[in-house]
Amino acid sequence: xxxxxxxxxxxxxxxxxxxxxxxxxxxxxxxxxxxxxxxxxxxxxxxxxxxxxxxxxxxxxxxxxxxxxxxxxxxxxxxxxxxxxxxxxxxxxxxxxxxxxxxxxxxxxxxxxxxxxxxxxxxxxxxxxxxxxxxxxxxxxxxxxxxxxxxxxxxxxxxxxxxxxxxxxxxxxxxxxxxxxxxxxxxxxxxxxxxxxxxxxxxxxxxxxxxxxxxxxxxxxxxxxxxxxxxxxxxxxxxxxxxxxxxxxxxxxxxxxxxxxxxxxxxxxxxxxxxxxxxxxxxxxxxxxxxxxxxxxxxxxxxxxxxxxxxxxxxxxxxxxxxxxxxxxxxxxxxxxxxxxxxxxxxxxxxxxxxxxxxxxxxxxxxxxxxxxxxxxxxxxxxxxxxxxxxxxxxxxxxxxxxxxxxxxxxxxxxxxxxxxxxxxxxx
Ligand SMILES: Cc1ncc(COP(=O)(O)O)c(C=O)c1O
Numbered sequence: 001x002x003x004x005x006x007x008x009x010x011x012x013x014x015x016x017x018x019x020x021x022x023x024x025x026x027x028x029x030x031x032x033x034x035x036x037x038x039x040x041x042x043x044x045x046x047x048x049x050x051x052x053x054x055x056x057x058x059x060x061x062x063x064x065x066x067x068x069x070x071x072x073x074x075x076x077x078x079x080x081x082x083x084x085x086x087x088x089x090x091x092x093x094x095x096x097x098x099x100x101x102x103x104x105x106x107x108x109x110x111x112x113x114x115x116x117x118x119x120x121x122x123x124x125x126x127x128x129x130x131x132x133x134x135x136x137x138x139x140x141x142x143x144x145x146x147x148x149x150x151x152x153x154x155x156x157x158x159x160x161x162x163x164x165x166x167x168x169x170x171x172x173x174x175x176x177x178x179x180x181x182x183x184x185x186x187x188x189x190x191x192x193x194x195x196x197x198x199x200x201x202x203x204x205x206x207x208x209x210x211x212x213x214x215x216x217x218x219x220x221x222x223x224x225x226x227x228x229x230x231x232x233x234x235x236x237x238x239x240x241x242x243x244x245x246x247x248x249x250x251x252x253x254x255x256x257x258x259x260x261x262x263x264x265x266x267x268x269x270x271x272x273x274x275x276x277x278x279x280x281x282x283x284x285x286x287x288x289x290x291x292x293x294x295x296x297x298x299x300x301x302x303x304x305x306x307x308x309x310x311x312x313x314x315x316x317x318x319x320x321x322x323x324x325x326x327x328x329x330x331x332x333x334x335x336x337x338x339x340x341x342x343x344x345x346x347x348x349x350x351x352x353x354x355x356x357x358x359x360x361x362x363x364x365x366x367x368x369x370x371x372x373x374x375x376x377x378x379x380x381x382x383x384x385x386x387x388x389x390x391x392x393x394x395x396x397x398x399x400x401x402x403x404x405x406x407x408x409x410x411x412x413x414x415x416x417x418x419x420x421x422x423x424x425x426x427x428x
Contacts, residue, residue, distance in 0.1 A: 004048040008036045029396040030380045035387070040067030042406035045392060053392040054411050058402040060394075061209075061241050061266035064325075064354060065315045066406025072270050075311035079304050086303065092310065093301040099313055100268070100276065104239075104249050106258045110278030111287065112301040116240035116265030117145025119275035120203065122295045123261045124149060126277070127201035127234035129293035130286045137191065137202045137233075139182040141211030141368030144203055144238050144263075154179035182208055182367050183216065185223040196231030201261075203236040206251030209400035210241070211371045213350060213357025221257040228260070234283065240265035240275070241400070244316050246353030254353070270312030272305035321405060325354040328412060329403040333358065335416035343423035346375070356401045371398065382422055389418040 012019035020026045020034065027034045035053075039046040043066055045053045058064065065072065079092070097110050113119050124136055124147070136149065144150045152162035152174045162177040164170075178199075180187045192199070202224050208214040228235040237259035242251040244267040252259055261279035268274050278284060288294045299305075315321070333349040333356045340347030349358040359365055360375035360382070379397035386393055391414075394401055 003033075005036050006033050008048060009033050024394075024396055024399070027395045029398070030383045032384060034395070035392070042066040042068075043404055043408065043411050051390065053387075053390050054407070054415055055392045056401045056403065056415075057392055057394050058404055059266075059271055060399075061245065061402050062269060062271045062312075064245060064267050064402075064404055065270070065312055066404045067271075069312075069315065069406075071315060072308050072311040075307040076272070076304055079307035082303075084302075084304055085299060087298060090301065090303050090306070092303050092306045096268075096301075096306050096310055096313075099310065100264070101278070103244070103313070103317075104252070104262060104264075104278075106252060106260075106280075107262050107278035108281040109284040110276050111284070111295070112306070113275040113277065113295075113297055114273045114299050114302070114305070115145070115275045116238075116263065117147055117275075118297065119240065119263035119265055119277045120144040120150060120236075120238055121147035123236050123263050123277040124201060124203065125295065126283060126287055126293050127236060127261065129291070130283050131200045131232065131234060133198055133200035133233075134176045135178060135195065135198045136176060136200055137178045137180065137188075139204055139208070140179055141182055141214065141371065142203075142205045142208050142238070143210035144205075145240075148173045149177050150203075152177040152179060154181075181369065182211075182214055183218065183220045184367070185218060185220055188223055188227055192227040192231050192233075196227065196233065199231060199233040201234040201236050202228055203238055205241065206237045206239065206255065206257070206259075207242050207246060207352050207355065209355055209357075211368050211398050212359060212365070212374075213352070213355060213400040214366060214368075214371065215350065215352060216255065217366050221251075221255050225257050225259075234261055235259045236261045236263065238263045241355070242352075243267055244313065245355060245402070247322055248317060251352075267312060267316070268309045269305050270308040272308040273299075273302070274305045274309045315405070322353055325403060325405055326351070328407055328409075329354050329356050331409075332356065332403060332407075332412045332415060335412065336419050339416055339420040340423050342420065343427040345378070345423045345427055347423070354403050356403065358401070360397075378426065381426060382419075385422040385425065386418060389422070391415050391418050 151166040153165040164174040239250040247254040265275040329351040360378035
């Protein structure tokens with residue numbers, strides 16, 4: 001019998017390219033039929049065939065307090081009855097600005113947008129407008145949304161022009177984007193020595209979560225800070241994923257490095273579309289209507305979305321929230337690593353706050369190149385076996401995983417037990 005998931009996927013493919021509204025959802029990396037969900041509560045999800053899962057995707061990060069948290073749902077309902085949108089300022093936006101600038105003090109001023117992509121695209125335009133420079137530096141394996149200037153891969157050397165990584169991006173646009181390897185301090189210093197005065201900004205995921213999980217090593221973030229300060233380039237921390245997740249004040253609080261601009265998304269909307277960018281007041285003064293850098297949005301600061309975000313941010317400020325989340329995440333990863341070791345499967349893992357990475361590799365990778373050497377086939381097998389067992393992991397070996405505050409000890413125990421069985425079968 002064809003499942004409802006399969007039926008929906010077949011029908012969707014005739015009307016929606018690939019059957020999905022964002023490519024990773026199509027399961028192309030792992031193969032098979034994507035799961036269509038109809039309900040979530042806390043750490044659990046239910047699909048269209050009524051199968052239950054423990055969720056480690058969390059809508060790719062936003063669901064840090066779990067699905068359908070009563071306080072978040074109540075805030076949305078209370079706000080929605082007073083209109084879904086005004087396209088004019090609201091007191092909620094001020095409340096959000098006060099809360100975020102308090103939690104992330106490097107953000108002296110903030111502007112709200114509706115996605116992470118909008119946040120990074122706007123921050124880059126602002127950095128270029130502020131410095132009067134065109135070139136930007138990003139790192140291999142980091143994802144900053146799908147704006148043209150950011151869909152770029154490394155050219156043949158540090159000083160060659162970037163190459164578009166997507167059709168439809170003009171080479172002239174990609175030419176301004178330089179790409180270096182994550183954690184390569186010497187390459188960064190070398191690039192700045194040569195063309196530092198032409199670089200408008202450096203944009204980085206302070207913990208990289210879009211090539212699986214890669215953490216900054218050997219003072220990488222400090223090196224970026226030093227070089228940007230020395231050459232007058234704007235340092236942008238893209239905390240769309242790490243914001244409010246690895247610490248209340250994001251990765252910049254965890255590592256003690258202050259960027260000039262920060263971009264936010266995911267948790268700041270609690271599951272509704274909110275993004276934000278902000279930082280130094282003198283830089284933000286270049287933004288319209290105060291300055292010459294244009295940026296706008298019909299639904300920016302949407303009241304219902306902001307209400308969901310505010311309710312979520314209030315919950316993550318609870319005493320011990322992040323310590324508990326980090327401990328639960330660590331326990332889960334340690335359990336998986338232990339289970340793999342017991343079965344003799346080559347596997348490693350790590351976590352930062354409520355984010356985790358697992359690798360079918362003996363040692364934890366520190367760059368995109370090392371990530372690419374992990375055993376992708378083993379991951380794909382693991383993914384499907386875990387899915388069958390009711391554990392929903394990201395459908396790609398190149399994504400970080402997320403734990404929420406709603407994940408109980410029992411959830412984690414069940415996950416580890418499922419993994420033990422899968423690893424044993426893989427080793428057999
Ligand atoms: C670090 C980072 N920046 C930007 C984005 C883009 O955000 P959005 O998908 O909301 O446009 C993402 C999305 O995964 C991200 O992880």
